[in-house]
Amino acid sequence: MVTTTGGVNTGTSTRAAGLRVGGTKTIIGGLTENGIPGTIINKAAIVGVTAPATGGTPVTTITATAQYTGTVSWSPAVSDTFTANTTYTATITLTPKTGFTLTGVAVDFFTVAGTTATNPANSGVITAVFSATGGDGGGGGGCNVGVFGYGMASLALLAGMFLRKRKP
Numbered sequence: 001m002v003t004t005t006g007g008v009n010t011g012t013s014t015r016a017a018g019l020r021v022g023g024t025k026t027i028i029g030g031l032t033e034n035g036i037p038g039t040i041i042n043k044a045a046i047v048g049v050t051a052p053a054t055g056g057t058p059v060t061t062i063t064a065t066a067q068y069t070g071t072v073s074w075s076p077a078v079s080d081t082f083t084a085n086t087t088y089t090a091t092i093t094l095t096p097k098t099g100f101t102l103t104g105v106a107v108d109f110f111t112v113a114g115t116t117a118t119n120p121a122n123s124g125v126i127t128a129v130f131s132a133t134g135g136d137g138g139g140g141g142g143c144n145v146g147v148f149g150y151g152m153a154s155l156a157l158l159a160g161m162f163l164r165k166r167k168p
Contacts, residue, residue: 040104041067041096044111046126049090051114052082054133062092068124070094084136087129092117094124 048063049072050056058078062070075089082088090112096102102124110119112128119126 038096038099038101039067041094041100041102041124043067044109046070046092046094046110046112046117046128049092049112049128051130052086052088052133054082054084054136056082058082058088062094066097067100068094068096070124082133084133087132090126090128090130092126092128094126096124 043065046062047065048061049059052058052074057080058074059072061072064070071093073091073093075091076086078088092110092112094102094110103122105119105122105124107121108118110117110126112126115128115130117126117128
């Protein structure tokens, strides 16, 4: 009989997790003890991390997939909510599920909506630097993101271009 776990042949007899029974190879974290890889993670989109917005609450976990789970930490540290006029970096740490591995994942493979994400090869540590949060709304009409992703200053410039009087 051949026993398979996560798509990796584990030998010719049954086994208990973490034990070597009848010459089988034990799978630990997506790799056999002989270094044979499990299924390489191929789900690039990290879901559940939203861009920081003034007064918003930061997420601490991603939306889990069939291939991995993940945690999120923020820099600078956030005690309660995101503050105004601050550039935040999310560090996302993925943990492969049984039968999956990060070995073979390419440099900058993962993506995070609203920013450019980076990761080293063979790594589940993703860095996502987001645009600065907007003002706090006091007096200046602060705004995190305007229409179509343009800030208020860009919108004012565009409006001025369209409202200029045409020469006859």
